[in-house]
Amino acid sequence: MSSSYSYSSSSFSSSTSxxxxxxxxxxxxxxxxxxxxxxxxxxxxxxxxxxxxxxxxQYDAQGRQLVGDTATRGQGKIEDISEEEADKIYRERMEDEYAKREGGA
Structure with a gap:
């Protein structure tokens, strides 16, 4: 017997002063x-x-965050990393994202 499950939600907020x-x-x-x-x-x-x-x-079915390039393909691996390593990965991804938006990468 096959079962399926799907859930989605969205929220939006804004503020000005x-x-x-x-x-x-x-x-x-x-x-x-x-x-x-x-x-x-x-x-x-x-x-x-x-x-x-x-x-x-992205998170696996147990709620563990998927990291690395494989996470974007839906076949992520699970890694325990330090806060410094997480910050480094985040900065690198942000630089890549800005470069893509500016047509550089």
Missing amino acids: TSNGQTTGQAYREESSSNLDGTTVRTTTQNLGEKPVSETR
């Missing part, structure tokens, strides 16, 4: 979808007047 004639604001959106294989979470943040920044995280 004005102080001394200066307006600031931020928007935040999160979308998640789950099935028997795991969960994908996409977040996008945008400060007023700036480009949006998006991030996608």
Whole structure:
């Protein structure tokens, strides 16, 4: 007998404020979808007047985050990494993403 499971949700929030004639604001959106294989979470943040920044995280069926290039193909491996290594990976991915958006990579 085959069973299936699927769930998705999304949320959006934004805020603005004005102080001394200066307006600031931020928007935040999160979308998640789950099935028997795991969960994908996409977040996008945008400060007023700036480009949006998006991030996608994938988790296996046990809730462990998938990391590395294989996570984007849906066949991720699970690794325990230090906070410094996680920061380094994040910075590298952000640099790659900015380069793609600017047509460099």
